[in-house]
Amino acid sequence: MKIRKNIAVSDTGFVFDPSTGESFTVNEVGQEIIKMMQEGLSFDQISEQITKEYDIDAAGFEKYYQDFIEMLNQFKLLEYER
Amino acid sequence: MEKKPFEPPLIKKLNAGMPAKFGLTPRIGVISEIEGLRVKDLLDEYGSPLYVLSERTIRSTYKQAWQAFSTRYPKVQFAWSYKTNYLGAVCNVFHQEGAWAEVVSGYEYHKALKNGVPPQYILFNGPSKTYEDLKEATEKGSFIHLDHFDELYMLMEVAEETGKKPKAAIRVNMDTGIYPRWDRFGFNYDNGEAWEAINRIMLSGKIELAGLHAHIGTYILTADAYRVAAGKLADLAVNTERKYGHVIRYIDLGGGFASKNTLKGAYVPGTDSAPSFDDYAEAITAALVNSAIKPEHLPLLILETGRALIDDAGYLLGTVIANKRLADGRRAMIADVGVNLLFTSFWYDHQIYPAQPVSQHTEDTTIYGPLCMNIDVLRAAVDYPLLKKGDRFVIKRVGAYNMTQWMQFIEYRPNVVMIDPQGKAHIVRKKENLDYLTAPEEVPDHLKNPGF
Numbered sequence: 001m002k003i004r005k006n007i008a009v010s011d012t013g014f015v016f017d018p019s020t021g022e023s024f025t026v027n028e029v030g031q032e033i034i035k036m037m038q039e040g041l042s043f044d045q046i047s048e049q050i051t052k053e054y055d056i057d058a059a060g061f062e063k064y065y066q067d068f069i070e071m072l073n074q075f076k077l078l079e080y081e082r
Numbered sequence: 083m084e085k086k087p088f089e090p091p092l093i094k095k096l097n098a099g100m101p102a103k104f105g106l107t108p109r110i111g112v113i114s115e116i117e118g119l120r121v122k123d124l125l126d127e128y129g130s131p132l133y134v135l136s137e138r139t140i141r142s143t144y145k146q147a148w149q150a151f152s153t154r155y156p157k158v159q160f161a162w163s164y165k166t167n168y169l170g171a172v173c174n175v176f177h178q179e180g181a182w183a184e185v186v187s188g189y190e191y192h193k194a195l196k197n198g199v200p201p202q203y204i205l206f207n208g209p210s211k212t213y214e215d216l217k218e219a220t221e222k223g224s225f226i227h228l229d230h231f232d233e234l235y236m237l238m239e240v241a242e243e244t245g246k247k248p249k250a251a252i253r254v255n256m257d258t259g260i261y262p263r264w265d266r267f268g269f270n271y272d273n274g275e276a277w278e279a280i281n282r283i284m285l286s287g288k289i290e291l292a293g294l295h296a297h298i299g300t301y302i303l304t305a306d307a308y309r310v311a312a313g314k315l316a317d318l319a320v321n322t323e324r325k326y327g328h329v330i331r332y333i334d335l336g337g338g339f340a341s342k343n344t345l346k347g348a349y350v351p352g353t354d355s356a357p358s359f360d361d362y363a364e365a366i367t368a369a370l371v372n373s374a375i376k377p378e379h380l381p382l383l384i385l386e387t388g389r390a391l392i393d394d395a396g397y398l399l400g401t402v403i404a405n406k407r408l409a410d411g412r413r414a415m416i417a418d419v420g421v422n423l424l425f426t427s428f429w430y431d432h433q434i435y436p437a438q439p440v441s442q443h444t445e446d447t448t449i450y451g452p453l454c455m456n457i458d459v460l461r462a463a464v465d466y467p468l469l470k471k472g473d474r475f476v477i478k479r480v481g482a483y484n485m486t487q488w489m490q491f492i493e494y495r496p497n498v499v500m501i502d503p504q505g506k507a508h509i510v511r512k513k514e515n516l517d518y519l520t521a522p523e524e525v526p527d528h529l530k531n532p533g534f
Contacts (some may be wrong), residue, residue, distance in 0.1 A: 005209075008378050015093065022096075023096040024093050024095050025093070025443070026091070026092065026093045026094075027088070027092045027441055027443040027468070028089065029088065029089055029092075030092050030093050033091050037264065038360060051424075053085065054085055054086050054087070055085040055086065056088035056470075060088075060470075060471070061088075062089040064091055064470070067090070067091075067405075067407065068092070068093070071411075072093060075095065076104065077093075
């Protein structure tokens with residue numbers, strides 16, 4: 001599971017899907033997660049970095065992470081390896 | 083290194099549609115402290131949820147209202163509407179400021195006496211006074227506001243039994259040009275019933291007709307309705323003096339002034355639409371001064387406004403219990419404050435302010451309370467910042483009706499604290515517990531054992 005290759009993400013939290021023309025905004029934490037996903041980091045690695053940087057524990061983060069992934073999925077921004 | 087505050091990750095689709103008629107959604111501010119005390123500290127010390135009252139705001143709001151009326155009319159008296167908030171501490175702030183008590187039941191009458199209000203400064207309203215209520219109020223010399231003919235005749239019986247002449251006013255309802263038209267309280271002006279009631283009182287000789295009272299409605303957004311009401315009461319006073327040579331001592335315009343809360347379905351926020359005390363005062367006092375009442379007989383003007391005097395002084399503090407997704411993907415936030423504590427959420431769109439800094443990112447959210455009941459919705463759809471589990475929030479303008487109409491349902495009712503003008507918090511009503519709630523219960527002997 002990763003962010004689709006053609007999805008463009010700006011440094012200011014603007015996401016563009018060229019295949020549909022749809023645009024999105026992401027907040028700071030969302031932007032960091034997308035960036036790490038694009039770099040190929042696993043959930044555990046992402047969790048480690050986020051919990052180090054932000055005031056949240058791993059269990060708390062996992063729930064919000066899953067919710068965020070579900071949102072990305074609903075907006076069809078993810079692709080799955082076969 | 084200190085960690086950054088965490089905000090749940092969010093991605094939101096941008097819709098390039100038509101802009102809303104009223105422009106952008108206003109950003110929700112943050113309330114992190116009340117009267118200099120941090121919301122976090124208050125919740126840590128007194129528990130969540132928590133009602134907070136500001137004594138300073140009560141006093142300053144009262145002074146504004148007093149100034150608006152007393153600068154326009156020579157004889158003004160406020161009477162604190164007990165049903166709006168009858169916590170002893172709240173009542174006594176108003177009494178210290180000079181307000182009488184306005185009560186609508188035997189319970190409220192006794193509460194006012196217990197608070198130390200002299201009986202001659204209590205106005206007894208309400209449609210359900212018992213014979214004993216009327217007798218006690220007559221013997222103690224309180225003002226009784228008559229609601230219907232059955233009560234009028236009951237009061238005549240009381241007068242005969244006690245040998246005293248009760249001091250009474252009649253409650254008058256009327257068309258003031260607004261909708262809905264309240265006609266359930268008192269005697270109707272427009273069809274002549276009010277004048278008939280006055281005649282019956284005056285001809286009986288058993289009751290002193292001290293005043294005339296009207297309570298035209300609630301959350302009245304048109305000050306002009308009060309001008310009409312005051313004018314009609316003045317006409318009754320003039321006719322009474324002309325026919326019987328009897329001078330009406332007071333005219334009581336009741337309550338109903340709007341607070342700055344926003345009614346559900348309103349196009350503009352209450353902060354923009356609610357008339358000011360000056361607007362109401364101008365309408366009422368102009369009608370009285372310009373009436374045919376003789377200047378030397380101008381009656382005392384009594385006001386029983388409740389909501390507009392206390393709403394701004396009340397805050398409800400709470401904590402986010404959880405976030406979840408509804409079936410259609412929308413976000414739902416569960417708070418530890420529900421309709422059990424916030425009865426007014428049935429008719430207001432309450433603004434719920436985060437108590438800690440939030441980013442500009444928001445998401446369409448439904449805010450639920452903690453009850454296991456489908457009706458427990460604080461906001462059905464609101465563009466709301468991303469609060470996470472454990473975050474605190476503050477609901478503003480909840481001083482009116484909530485601390486009287488709250489329900490002990492499923493949850494205990496929480497602590498209520500009042501912050502004094504020096505910034506010190508005092509508990510004015512303790513959080514309930516199991517012993518308090520079960521104290522009035524009695525279990526028959528054969529049911530004392532649950533049978534396990």
